[in-house]
Amino acid sequence: MDTKKINSLFQTKLQVLNIGLVMFHRSIKDSGGESINMDWNPPAGGDRNLMEILRKLKGEK
Amino acid sequence: MKKYIINENRYFDSVELMRISSHLRKHSGVSDAQLIMGSETNKQFLIDMGLDESNFKNATPMDLIIYLDLNEGQDEGEIIKLFEEYISSQQETGDSVYQPKSVSGAKKIYPGLNFTLISVPGQYAAWEAREALAGDMSVMIFSDNVTIEEELELKTTAQEKGLLIMGPDCGTAIINGIPLGFANKVNRGKIGLISASGTGLQAVTSEIHNSGEGISQAIGIGGRDLSEKISGISMKTAIHALWNDPETEVIVLISKPPAEKVTKEILEILSGSPKPVVVYFIHTQIDSPNPNIYFAKNLSHTAQIAVALARGERDKKTLEKYTGKKLSVNDIKYSGKYIRGLYTGGTLAEEALNELQDLGFKIYSNVHHDEKYQMKNPLQSIENTIIDLGDDFFTRGNPHPMISPESRIERLEQELKDPDCGIILMDIVLGNGSNEDMAGALLPTLEHVPDSKQVCIYVLGTDLDFQDKNLQISKLRGKNIHIFESHIEMIEFAGVLLTGGNK
Incomplete structure (x- = not known):
């Protein structure tokens, strides 16, 4: 099993993209980690049908 | 006095809203407060509480519903002001850097990003995880309510790309010394853990730290990873990653009872382990003649074996034998049965x-x-x-x-x-x-x-x-x-x- 990418992550400074609870972004920074907080809103305005259509357009399964 | 206020197109996370609701309920002028997004499930929850549906029927999942039951003479404006102050303190990131609006946008602006932590509502978590995998990042999904079909799809994609999916419903992890989600702050060291149980991982990492040893990586995989359907994809990947990690000398596996077939597969993989492995599958009796695999009886025992192995002890019989402390209960009296x-x-x-x-x-x-x-x-x-x-x-x-x-x-x-x-x-x-x-x-x-x-x-x-x-x-x-x-x-x-x- 190829785990090169994961092992390379273990040897690099963690740079987190935080999507969701802002308290996790603050905790990472308070622990000396790097985090960028995403200004998140539900995709497709939270419309499940529209999300499905967008997925199909992107060619996802 | 019951008040319903709808804030259109104003999204907040349910965890934050629950905290604020409970904060507002403590105000002497508030008899009840529910702040909730207008999803169908949430609207049903309000109906089940006996609230009048006509007041929030048209709210969408993007609209915030504020329900207040105020005591006589309580000014509504004062409570709304309190809400606004509290929500702005909750949303405060503590920095002034630009906040991207999408995963692909984030990768363009901050190309060094190498990991994604997702805690959005479950129905949207898989969407963001797919984006993160497409951006070649390993992912921790804190969110629950992700379907098992989505979990299988994400973990299969991650496996094909050589990446790691931790979760869904992964509450705890420590990667490169940084606690993620609900994790404890511990010293770094030689012991690497993989766990399908959040509090289990917290208990064992804390006890290892309290015993004077430390953690290389603590990888959460979510409670369903060792089910027959997911077949331990993340645990298997993580085992190989810890084998290849020079900082990890001892490996610990923790899970609630796994599917029988998956237990066999994991043990088969472990038979080739170049490093000692402590296994605690809760309430599962396993026996293995393999001298490099040690079975623990409880969470504390798991930590104790790992610490002893990190210090060079290898005698399987001594390590696997669990004897509780002799506890003195003399002079302690009580009467309830x-x-x-x-x-x-x-x-x-x-x-x-x-x-x-x-x-x-x-x-x-x-x-x-x-x-x-x-x-x-x-x-x-x-x-x-x-x-x-x-x-x-x-x-x-x-x-x-x-x-x-x-x-x-x-x-x-x-x-x-x-x-x-x-x-x-x-x-x-x-x-x-x-x-x-x-x-x-x-x-x-x-x-x-x-x-x-x-x-x-x-x-x-x-x-x-x-x-x-x-x-x-x-x-x-x-x-x-x-x-x-x-x-x-x-x-x-x-x-x-x-x-x-x-x-």
Whole structure:
């Protein structure tokens, strides 16, 4: 099993993209980690049908 | 005076809204407050509460519904102002850098990003995880309510790309020394862990730290990873990653009982392990002649074996033999007949339930596997009862009891008044995300433990946690209170009390 990418992550400074609870972004920074907080809103305005259509357009399964 | 306010196109996370709702309910002018996004499930929740649907029927999942029941003379504007102040403090990131609006946008602006932590509502988590995998990042999904089909799809994609998916419903991880989600702050060291149980991982990492050793990586994989359908994709990937990690010398695996087929597959992989592995599959009897695999009996035992292995001990027989401490219960008296466990950590509740049953007690619980002992009404204890207060029954519409102490304080007061209750077991789980002062919150109630009862408290955490384990323990000293830093020691102590004729 190829785990090169994961092992390379273990040897690099963690740079987190935080999507969701802002308290996790603050905790990472308070622990000396790097985090960028995403200004998140539900995709497709939270419309499940529209999300499905967008997925199909992107060619996802 | 009931008030309904709809804020159109204003999205907030449910965890934040529950915290604010509970904050507003403490105001003397507020009889009730519910702040909730307008999804179909949430609207049904409000209808079930007896609220008039016509006031929020047209709200969409992007609209915030504010329901307030105000006492006579209370100004609505004052409460709304309080809400706005609180939400802006919750949303404060503590920095002024640009916040991207999409994963692909984030990668363009910050190309160094190498990991994604997702805690959005479950129905959107897979969408964001796909984007993160497309951006070649490993992912931790804290969110629950992700379907098992989505989990399989994400983990298969991650495996093909050589990436790691931790979760869904992964509450805890420590990657490169950084605690993620509800994790404890621990020293770095030689022991690498992979766990399908959040509180289990917290308990073992904390005990390893408290014993003077440290953690290389603590990888959460989500509670369903070792199910037949997912077949341990993330655990298998993580085992190989820790084999190849030069910092990791000892590996620990923790899970609730896995599917039989998956247990066999994992053991087959481990038979080729170049590093010693400690396995704790809760309440699962496994035997293996492999000299490099060690089986633990409980969470503390798991930590003890890992620490001994990190220090060079290799004798399998000595390490696998578990003997509890000799605990003195002389002069401890109580009169109630039964034991009551009020837990916030699911794995700890399960360990208490299993261990007490093994000691021969009949235990009722809201999370019992045997229907015969499942509580019909979790609000009322029956004889010996272990309650998981983090179960959906208690958390629907309320913050998790590790964050907000109210539900447990209420239950503790109820048990302290019950003449049948003799011993109370509790956990205090410290670390990021947990309440800033759980000991302080419980203290006013714990100051009045009557002589008819004994209260045992397991404090999970470290001196490096922002709550400081030692400070929390020092607050809890009191009459008829016993503090433990090992969960199994607390159970064994309670077992001796229950059987030891101390009444």
